[in-house]
Amino acid sequence: VESQVNPISSELGQPIGAVIVFHDVTELRRLERMRTEFVANVSHELRTPLTSIKGFVETLLDGAADDPSLRDRFLKIIQAETLRLQRLIEDLLTLAHIEGRENRVGVSSDKVSYAHKAYEKIKPVIDSFALAKGIKVEVDLADDLPPILIGEDLLSQLLLNLLENAVKYTTEGRVWLTARVDEEHIRLEFGDTGCGIPEETLSRIFERFYRVDKARSREQGGTGLGLSIVKHIVEGIGGEINVTSQMGVGTVFTCDLPRA
Ligand code: ADP
Numbered sequence: 309v310e311s312q313v314n315p316i317s318s319e320l321g322q323p324i325g326a327v328i329v330f331h332d333v334t335e336l337r338r339l340e341r342m343r344t345e346f347v348a349n350v351s352h353e354l355r356t357p358l359t360s361i362k363g364f365v366e367t368l369l370d371g372a373a374d375d376p377s378l379r380d381r382f383l384k385i386i387q388a389e390t391l392r393l394q395r396l397i398e399d400l401l402t403l404a405h406i407e408g409r410e411n412r413v414g415v416s417s418d419k420v421s422y423a424h425k426a427y428e429k430i431k432p433v434i435d436s437f438a439l440a441k442g443i444k445v446e447v448d449l450a451d452d453l454p455p456i457l458i459g460e461d462l463l464s465q466l467l468l469n470l471l472e473n474a475v476k477y478t479t480e481g482r483v484w485l486t487a488r489v490d491e492e493h494i495r496l497e498f499g500d501t502g503c504g505i506p507e508e509t510l511s512r513i514f515e516r517f518y519r520v521d522k523a524r525s526r527e528q529g530g531t532g533l534g535l536s537i538v539k540h541i542v543e544g545i546g547g548e549i550n551v552t553s554q555m556g557v558g559t560v561f562t563c564d565l566p567r568a
Contacts, residue, residue, distance in 0.1 A: 309333065349517045353396055353531070357389035392529065399533040402465065403516070406540045420568035421460035423467075423487055423496065424449040429460075430468040438475050444482040445471070453487055455568040456494050458545045466541050469534040470498040470561055476528045477559070478502030493547070493564040504555035513551070514539040538563075 314327045364382045372378045427449055438445045456463060467485070474483040481501030488495045505513060505520055512518045517532040519525040525532060542549045546566050553559040 419459040420455040426463035474500035
């Protein structure tokens, strides 16, 4: 609590009392703390690949480039770290873009799109990723599903992030996407037979940069921002996202999105 004291004087200038105003700054402080934490996280996430790139470039310049096998190995690491930086920057820009959109009333509610069309856009990326991991992707989206109250780019981004995660955290079995319709919503269900998410971390996975297993996420090219982007998209259009998971069995995310 922050307080402010304003003395009150009589007409003759004698102090006769005071008005004390108390401000509840809990929310303000929480937002300040979140912002500081976010900046610290971003800096850390950017610095890690940069330090690695710098180190390998210096080692190459110091003579490692003369050994062809070392040179190739180091260049591949530099390439992977550069891609990681690129993904991180793209995700940060997407997040900033979506958050900016939320503040402009009405902007998100004037567009409609169709799930199967949005999926067609990202299908090649998901298919090649799944093929490389030997995982089957089953998508069941009827052409006559009613439209959803969301821009097509945002819907594609949502499908991409959730399906990419499903494939990323599954080593064998299958990944599926189905749709169900009720009077107000279209429910999209994203399922996988992957590693699962520990129950005690389920409430945290939508936080920016939160990962259950940091090493595994990094190894798979994750930025830790995918689910926070998804949550912003869903809630930005007045929808709801939920998750259930069982370790070693799989995970199901459901998104209830408003019908147009
Ligand atoms: P990341 O880039 O690390 O995948 P996300 O924000 O997309 O970041 O997800 C946050 C964390 O939630 C992941 O690091 C992972 O631990 C967990 N997670 C997300 N989706 C799944 C899934 N389908 N199966 C298991 N774990 C998942």
